[in-house]
Amino acid sequence: MADRARMVSAGVDVTGAVKNAAIAALLAFGLFLPLIGFKTEQDIRNELALETRWPLLFTFVAIVAAAHLFGSLVVTPWRQARALKHVPSAKASPLRSVLARWFLPFAIGFVVVYPVIVLSITGSGGAVKWIDNFGIQILIYVMLGLGLNIVVGLAGLLDLGYVAFYAVGAYSYALLAKTFGLSFWLLLPLAGILAAFWGILLGFPVLRLRGDYLAIVTLAFGEIVRLILINWVPVTNGYAGISGVPRPTLFGIPFNATEQGFAATFGLEFHPVHRAVFLYYLILGLTLLTVAVTARLRRMPIGRAWEALREDEIACRSLGINTTTTKLTAFATGAMFAGFAGSFFAARQGFISPESFTFMESAMILAIVVLGGMGSQIGVAIAAIAMIGGTEILRDFDFLRSIFGDEFDPTQYRMLIFGFGMVAIMIWKPRGLIETREPSAFLAERKTISAEFVKEGRG
Amino acid sequence: MTRGADDPLLVVEHLTMRFGGLIAVDDLSLTAARGAITALIGPNGAGKTTVFNCITGFYKPTEGRIALRHGDASVFGELERLTGRGDRSVKLHNGALFLLERMPDYLITQHAKVARTFQNIRLFPGMTVLENLLVAQHHALMLASGYTILGLLGFATYVHAERAALDKARHWLDRIGLTARADDPAGELAYGAQRRLEIARAMCVDPVLLCLDEPAAGLNPREKHELAELVLSIRADHATSVLLIEHDMSLVMGISDHVIVLDYGVKIADGTPEQVRNDPKVIAAYLGVEETEVAEAEAGVAP
Numbered sequence: 001m002a003d004r005a006r007m008v009s010a011g012v013d014v015t016g017a018v019k020n021a022a023i024a025a026l027l028a029f030g031l032f033l034p035l036i037g038f039k040t041e042q043d044i045r046n047e048l049a050l051e052t053r054w055p056l057l058f059t060f061v062a063i064v065a066a067a068h069l070f071g072s073l074v075v076t077p078w079r080q081a082r083a084l085k086h087v088p089s090a091k092a093s094p095l096r097s098v099l100a101r102w103f104l105p106f107a108i109g110f111v112v113v114y115p116v117i118v119l120s121i122t123g124s125g126g127a128v129k130w131i132d133n134f135g136i137q138i139l140i141y142v143m144l145g146l147g148l149n150i151v152v153g154l155a156g157l158l159d160l161g162y163v164a165f166y167a168v169g170a171y172s173y174a175l176l177a178k179t180f181g182l183s184f185w186l187l188l189p190l191a192g193i194l195a196a197f198w199g200i201l202l203g204f205p206v207l208r209l210r211g212d213y214l215a216i217v218t219l220a221f222g223e224i225v226r227l228i229l230i231n232w233v234p235v236t237n238g239y240a241g242i243s244g245v246p247r248p249t250l251f252g253i254p255f256n257a258t259e260q261g262f263a264a265t266f267g268l269e270f271h272p273v274h275r276a277v278f279l280y281y282l283i284l285g286l287t288l289l290t291v292a293v294t295a296r297l298r299r300m301p302i303g304r305a306w307e308a309l310r311e312d313e314i315a316c317r318s319l320g321i322n323t324t325t326t327k328l329t330a331f332a333t334g335a336m337f338a339g340f341a342g343s344f345f346a347a348r349q350g351f352i353s354p355e356s357f358t359f360m361e362s363a364m365i366l367a368i369v370v371l372g373g374m375g376s377q378i379g380v381a382i383a384a385i386a387m388i389g390g391t392e393i394l395r396d397f398d399f400l401r402s403i404f405g406d407e408f409d410p411t412q413y414r415m416l417i418f419g420f421g422m423v424a425i426m427i428w429k430p431r432g433l434i435e436t437r438e439p440s441a442f443l444a445e446r447k448t449i450s451a452e453f454v455k456e457g458r459g
Numbered sequence: 460m461t462r463g464a465d466d467p468l469l470v471v472e473h474l475t476m477r478f479g480g481l482i483a484v485d486d487l488s489l490t491a492a493r494g495a496i497t498a499l500i501g502p503n504g505a506g507k508t509t510v511f512n513c514i515t516g517f518y519k520p521t522e523g524r525i526a527l528r529h530g531d532a533s534v535f536g537e538l539e540r541l542t543g544r545g546d547r548s549v550k551l552h553n554g555a556l557f558l559l560e561r562m563p564d565y566l567i568t569q570h571a572k573v574a575r576t577f578q579n580i581r582l583f584p585g586m587t588v589l590e591n592l593l594v595a596q597h598h599a600l601m602l603a604s605g606y607t608i609l610g611l612l613g614f615a616t617y618v619h620a621e622r623a624a625l626d627k628a629r630h631w632l633d634r635i636g637l638t639a640r641a642d643d644p645a646g647e648l649a650y651g652a653q654r655r656l657e658i659a660r661a662m663c664v665d666p667v668l669l670c671l672d673e674p675a676a677g678l679n680p681r682e683k684h685e686l687a688e689l690v691l692s693i694r695a696d697h698a699t700s701v702l703l704i705e706h707d708m709s710l711v712m713g714i715s716d717h718v719i720v721l722d723y724g725v726k727i728a729d730g731t732p733e734q735v736r737n738d739p740k741v742i743a744a745y746l747g748v749e750e751t752e753v754a755e756a757e758a759g760v761a762p
Binding site: 300301305312316318322329437439449454 | 515517564565566568569574575577581582583584585586587589590593594595596597598600601604607611617625629632638641642643644645646647660661664
C-alpha cells in the first residue's frame with residue numbers, strides 16, 4: 001500500500017501542472033477577451049460605447065486555471081491509482097444483473113402509477129403541470145422516438161424529415177374531425193394509415209439514394225410538407241393554424257364542465273386534471289402498443305430484414321430480400337407511429353399550426369434516437385426523459401436567478417446544455433446510452449452484441 | 460466428354476458485359492451441368508466475378524442469354540419460345556425455366572433459387588450466427604407470416620414455420636461445426652468460420668445452383684481441406700450444383716467435374732481438369748509464353 005502511494009505521489013508533477021495551468025489560463029484569456037472582456041452598449045445619445053468587464057473576465061480565467069490545476073493534481077492521480085487497483089472481473093456484478101432483470105417491470109409499473117403518485121404528492125391543483133407538461137409531453141416524444149428508431153436504428157436509413165409524418169397525422173385528425181365530425185377513435189388509425197401512405201409516397205423516389213443524399217432529400221421533404229401547410233391557406237389556414245380541434249372523449253363522455261361531462265357523470269367536481277389523467281393513459285397505451293409492436297416486428301422476418309439491410313444491403317439482395325419493399329415498409333411503419341402521435345398531439349392541444357412541425361422537432365427526435373443508442377427501445381425512452389424532461393425541469397430552476405440575477409432565464413441556456421450533453425455523450429458513449437444490441441433469436445443463451453460489430457447503416 | 464452437354468442446369472450463351480469502353484466479358488458461352496461442380500478459373504481480371512454478377516443479377520448483361528432450369532432437362536425445349544415471348548420465366552408440368560438476365564437479383568434467389576457468396580465475405584457482422592441463417596430464410600418465413608400481418612397476430616402457421624427455420628439453421632450449424640457459436644455475433648468469428656458460415660447461409664436459401672466466389676481465399680491448408688469436404692458433401696446430399704471461382708489449383712483440380720478457363724473475358728479452355736491442365740493456351744495464360752507481351756505475363760499470377 002505504502003509503495004503504491006509513493007508511486008502515485010511520484011507521478012504528480014506540481015511544477016508541470018502549474019505550468020500547464022498557466023498556459024490554459026493564457027489561452028482562456030485570449031479566447032474570452034473579445035467574448036467576455038468587451039461589451040458594446042448604447043449610451044444615452046444612442047452611440048455605441050465599448051465597456052470592459054475585467055472582473056468577470058478574470059473570474060473566468062481563474063476558473064479555467066483552477067479547473068486545470070485540480071484536474072492534473074487531483075483527478076489524474078486518482079484515476080491512475082484506481083487503474084492500478086482495478087482488477088478486471090470476469091463475472092458481471094450481481095447489482096448489474098439484478099438491475100437488468102428488474103429495471104423493465106419497475107419502469108413500466110412506475111409509468112402506470114405515475115399520475116397517482118403525482119396526485120397524492122401535489123394534489124389536483126399542481127398535478128396538471130406534472131402530468132401534462134412532463135408525462136404526456138415525454139411520452140409523445142418516446143413514441144416519436146420509437147417510430148424513428150425503426151427507420152434510423154433498425155433499417156439504418158437516416159431520415160431528417162420525420163416530423164412531416166407527425167404533421168400529416170396531426171392535420172389529418174384536425175381537418176377530418178372538424179370537417180366531418182368523426183370521432184378520435186376512428187381517426188386515430190386513419191391518421192396512422194394516411195401518414196404511412198405518405199411515408200410510402202416519399203419512399204418511392206428517395207429510397208434509391210443512400211447515406212448523406214437520403215438525409216438531405218428527407219430533410220427537404222420535411223420542409224416541403226411544412227411549407228404546404230403554411231401556404232395552402234384555404235385548407236390548412238396557413239400560419240394561423242387550426243383551432244378548436246375536437247378533444248377525445250371517453251366512450252362518448254367529454255371532459256368538460258357540462259351536464260354530460262365526465263365530472264358530472266361520475267359525480268365529481270369538475271377539474272382539468274381529469275382530462276390530463278385520461279390523456280396520460282391514452283398516450284401511455286399508445287406508447288406501450290408501439291413498444292410491443294416494434295419488439296414483435298424485430299423478431300419477425302421483416303424486422304430481421306431491416307437489421308440485415310443496415311448491416312449489408314448487397315448481402316440482403318443475394319439472399320432474396322427485396323430491398324426496395326423492405327425499406328418502404330420501414331419508412332411506412334415509422335411514419336404510421338408518427339401519424340398516431342400526431343393525431344394524439346392535435347387532440348391534446350386542441351390547436352395546431354405549422355410552428356409545431358419545424359426542422360427543430362425532427363432534429364430533437366433524431367437526437368433522442370441517437371442519444372438513446374440506435375435500435376434500443378429502453379435507450380430511446382431514457383433519452384426522451386432526459387431531453388424533454390430536462391427542458392421542462394429547466395423552467396423550474398428559479399433558484400438560479402438568485403445567483404445570476406433577475407434577468408437570468410434558465411430556458412435560454414437549454415440548447416447550450418444540450419450541446420454539452422451531446423458532446424459528452426459522443427465522447428464517452430459514441431454509440432448512445434444503450435450501446436449493445438439484443439439478438440432477435442437465440443439457440444442456447446441470449447448474449448448482447450457489442451457495438452463494435454453492429455453497423456450503423458448508410459441508407 | 461463432360462456431363463454438361465447431356466444434363467445442363469445453367470446455359471449461358473453469348474454473354475457480353477461492357478463497362479463503358481471496357482469489355483469485361485466477351486461473347487462467353489458456358490454450360491454448368493446438374494449435380495456437378497463447375498469451376499471458373501482464370502488470371503486476375505479475367506472477368507470471372509463479372510460472370511457471377513451477371514448470373515446472380517447484380518449486373519444486367521449488355522448482351523446474351525442466361526437460362527436456368529428446375530426439374531426435367533426437357534424444359535430447355537421451351538427456351539426459344541420463352542425468349543421470343545419476352546417473359547422472365549415459364550412454369551411447366553415437369554419443371555420451370557428462368558431467364559436470369561431478365562430478372563432482378565432478389566427474384567433470382569427467391570424463384571430461380573440461385574445463391575451466392577462473395578469474394579470479400581459479406582456476413583451481417585452485428586447479428587448472431589443464428590440470425591444470419593434466419594435472414595437467409597426470409598422469403599419462406601415471409602410467406603408463412605402472411606407478409607408479417609398473420610405473424611404479428613400470432614398465427615400458428617408462422618410459429619411452425621419459425622420452428623422449422625430454427626431447425627434448418629441448427630442443421631447447418633452442425634454441418635459447419637458452429638453450433639457452439641450460434642449466439643455469438645458473426646463478426647466475432649474467425650476468418651475460416653466466417654467463410655463456412657457464408658456458405659451455410661447461402662445454402663439456407665435451398666438453392667439449385669450455389670455460386671462460390673473464391674471460397675478458399677485466405678484459408679489455411681486444413682481449412683481448405685474442410686471446405687472441399689463441405690462443398691463435396693453439399694453436392695452429394697442436396698439437389699445443389701456448384702459453380703466455383705477459385706485460384707487454388709489443387710482445390711479446383713481436386714473437386715471440380717468441369718473446368719472453364721477465362722482470360723480477358725474470353726473463354727480459352729473448357730473441359731475436365733485433366734484436359735484443362737494440359738491445354739497449352741491455359742499454360743500460356745497463367746505462365747506467359749515468350750511471344751506474348753510482358754504485361755500479359757504479369758497479369759497471370761498463378762497462386
